[in-house]
Amino acid sequence: MKALIKNPRDFWAGIMFIVIGCLFAGVALASYKMGTAARMGPAYFPFVLGGLLALLGLVISLLSLSKKNAGPAVEKFHWAPNFWVLGSICLFGVTLKIFGALLSGVLLVLLSALGSSEFKLRDMLLLGIGLTIFCAAVFVWGLGLPIPLCPNIDALQQVKLCRI
Template structure:
């Protein structure tokens, strides 16, 4: 059987693999049943749903004809590394890294760093809209997590607060 759409085929394989991995991981928790759901119930169902969705995408990629086979292009390494790096920097700034002497900088600075680094992954970067977005995200996160949910974690760097 010939692959009609490489993009759909490989994305379907990725969905199936991730769904299967999450479903398998969820079985290490108590699953329960529909009336008394355990902590593994929802991740198990989501994993199964994702795996089934992936299989549907693979089946579609094998049966639905496309003009050029939708080949997979080159990997976009710069955006990939910037997005992953933005998340790593966010985690380090939020909690600090005491083993190398990096103090926790808090939620607000971590959100600004995350937004600025992730925005550089796009094709065009404009500082002003990025700072506006970062401000909206910082204020929204503060309101939701600190004020609304009353979570206890550092908002500002230690030397400020």
């Protein structure tokens, strides 16, 4: 297998395009009306594009088998930064309405910082608190954006600073 693929980056990119293309074309075909070229239904455009993408993916993958296109291997996939950075973003999104931006913001800074190799709890806690207050001042008190600040508890919602 390894010997066959001369350009692994292209090969896997091609596979990715084939999968995504088939997915779009398949869903379009299964769920929406096709129509005709003159009166296109909602499935027409996505089906054609999905098919085209899969086809291009196939070409890319096949070309990557040729010696002429030889290229470097796919670099090692680092899961740790992906996990900490994206995980902390997702957590922020989910908890924002419940905890409010003040708490979720500190959490976001703390957890995402774990993705770096040099993590210092005290620094990060200070940074998190500082950044969150700065954001609250700019976005909520300054620009008046409707972002929940405090935890979603009735007593706290009455405090004017927590609203806009």
